[in-house]
Amino acid sequence: MNTQPRKSxxxxxxxxxxLCLAAGWLVKTAVEGRTVRLVDAKSGVSLxxxxxxxxxxxxxxxxxxxxxxxxxxxxxxxxxRTGPLAGSQDPxxxxxxxxxxxxxxxxxxxxxxxEPVELSGVKGIRIEYAYAADPVGIAAGRTSIPRVARAVDxxxxxxxxxxxxxxxxxxxxxxxxxxxxxxxxxxxxxHQGR
Amino acid sequence: xxxxxxxxxxxxxxxxxxxxxxxxxxxxxSLTRMQPSGGALVLWGVVFSLVPALLWLTLFYxxxxxxxxxxxxxxxxxxxxxxxxxSVGIPLVRDxxxxxxxxxxxxxGYLLGSILVVGILQEFLIYAAVRYTVYPTSEFxxxxxxxxxxxxxxxxxxTVLNVNCVIELGGARLVTAAIYCVVNALAYAxxxxxxxFALSAxxxxxxxxxxxxxxxxxxxxxxxxLFFWVxxxxxxxxxxxxxxxxxxxAVIMAAVIYGIVELLLRRSVAxxxxxxxRAAREEAK
Numbered sequence: 001m002n003t004q005p006r007k008s009x010x011x012x013x014x015x016x017x018x019l020c021l022a023a024g025w026l027v028k029t030a031v032e033g034r035t036v037r038l039v040d041a042k043s044g045v046s047l048x049x050x051x052x053x054x055x056x057x058x059x060x061x062x063x064x065x066x067x068x069x070x071x072x073x074x075x076x077x078x079x080x081r082t083g084p085l086a087g088s089q090d091p092x093x094x095x096x097x098x099x100x101x102x103x104x105x106x107x108x109x110x111x112x113x114x115e116p117v118e119l120s121g122v123k124g125i126r127i128e129y130a131y132a133a134d135p136v137g138i139a140a141g142r143t144s145i146p147r148v149a150r151a152v153d154x155x156x157x158x159x160x161x162x163x164x165x166x167x168x169x170x171x172x173x174x175x176x177x178x179x180x181x182x183x184x185x186x187x188x189x190x191h192q193g194r
Numbered sequence: 195x196x197x198x199x200x201x202x203x204x205x206x207x208x209x210x211x212x213x214x215x216x217x218x219x220x221x222x223x224s225l226t227r228m229q230p231s232g233g234a235l236v237l238w239g240v241v242f243s244l245v246p247a248l249l250w251l252t253l254f255y256x257x258x259x260x261x262x263x264x265x266x267x268x269x270x271x272x273x274x275x276x277x278x279x280x281s282v283g284i285p286l287v288r289d290x291x292x293x294x295x296x297x298x299x300x301x302x303g304y305l306l307g308s309i310l311v312v313g314i315l316q317e318f319l320i321y322a323a324v325r326y327t328v329y330p331t332s333e334f335x336x337x338x339x340x341x342x343x344x345x346x347x348x349x350x351x352x353t354v355l356n357v358n359c360v361i362e363l364g365g366a367r368l369v370t371a372a373i374y375c376v377v378n379a380l381a382y383a384x385x386x387x388x389x390x391f392a393l394s395a396x397x398x399x400x401x402x403x404x405x406x407x408x409x410x411x412x413x414x415x416x417x418x419x420l421f422f423w424v425x426x427x428x429x430x431x432x433x434x435x436x437x438x439x440x441x442x443x444a445v446i447m448a449a450v451i452y453g454i455v456e457l458l459l460r461r462s463v464a465x466x467x468x469x470x471x472r473a474a475r476e477e478a479k
Contacts, residue, residue: 010325010396010404010407011404012404012405012407012408013318013321013325013404013407013408013411016408016411016412017314017315017318017411020309020310020314020412020415021310021311021314021315023306023310024291024306024307024310024311024314025291025311027303027306027307027310027311028291028292028293028296028303028307028311030303031296031297031299031300031303031307032295032296034299034300051299052295052296052299069294069295
C-alpha cells in the first residue's frame, strides 16, 4: 500500500482555498460598498450613505444616520440639517458663528482645525473638534462615564441658508470611520431646493 | 485490513451520548432550577465546551484496541486543531475579514461569506492539521485513519470556538450553552470526516487526483456554510430562540454525513480488497 503522499496532489487545495478566500474578500467589499441614496427635494440635498447604517427619525434634521456596529455606547453618526444664518458670507465669519453654536450646546468643546472647503460647488468651512459626550445619561435612568467624541462640521452657505453636514464618532472609532464620512461627503450634491 | 463500520456506528453512539448529555443538563436544570450567573456561568460554559471532545476521545480510546492509533498523535492533532482555531481561524475571521460587520447585512452576503470565508478557512485549517502532521507518516496507513485524525482536528477546532463564544458572551443559559456546544461539535466533526475520507482516498487510491482533495475541502466548506445558515433559520424565529430545533437539525445532518462517508469508505475498502485479491491471483498464476 502506498503510504507516501505525492506532493503534487496537494498544491491544488492550497491554491483553491486561497482563491475562495479572495472571492470571499470580494463579497465582503461588495456588501460593505452598498449604499442608500437619499434625495431631499425640499432642501435640494442628495447623498449616499452606507446601507448598513440606520436612519433615525429626527424632526429638525434632513437626515440622521447611525452606524449600529459602532463600538461602545456612543454611536457613530452623520447628520444633515439646514438653518438660517445671518451675517457676512466670509468663511471666517461662518466658522466663528458655527463654533459659537457648538460651544454653547456641547460640553468641553475644543476646536482642532478649521479650513475652507468646497462642497458640490458651494464654498464653506470644515471644522474638526472634540467634546465630552454623555451617551446614556442620567435622564435614561442610568449613569455613564462621559466619552470623548470627535466630530467634523462641514458647513456651506447658499444665500441665507446654511447646510450643516456633521459627522461624530467616539474617539476610539474616529480614525477608522473618517474615510466613510469622506465618501459620504464626496457623494453630496446640493441643488436649489424648492 | 479491517472493514470498518465505525464511522456511522461510532458517529451514532457519539451523537446519542451528546444528545443524552443535553437531556441530562435539561433535567438537572429543571429539577434544581439552578441559575448560575457571572463567573460560574462562564465556567459551566467552558466545561460544556470540553464535553463533546472528552466523550469522543473516551469512545475512541475504548474502541481502538485492535490496532490502536498512537494516542499521542490523535491528541496532538486534536490540540493542533484547537491551536489553529485560536491562533489563525478566529483572528482571521474576526479581525481580518471582520465578518461581523458585513456577514449579516444581506442574505446573499451571508451565504457566500459563510462558505467562501468562514467555511473554507475553517475546513482548510482542519485539513492542514492532518495533512502537514500525521498524514505523511507511516501511522497513517488505513482508510479509517483519515476520518479519525480529521475528526480529532475538527473537534479541537469546535472546542475552541465553543470556549471562545462562551467567554465572549460572558456565559449563556445552561441548556442553551450545552446545545450550542453539542451542535458545533457534531457539525465540525462530521464536516471533518469528509475531509478525512478525501485525504485517505488521495493517499491510498492511485487514481484519485487533486480534484478529490479539493472537492473534499470544498464540500465540507459548503456544508459548513449551509449548515450554519440553516441553523440560524431554524433557531431564530422572529423574537423566539429555539435551540432544540438547532440540535435536531445537527443530529439529522450528522447522521446523513456519517452515513454517506460510511458508504464511501466501505465501497473504497471493498474495491481495494478486490484489487489486492486480483493481484494476488495473478501473482499465483
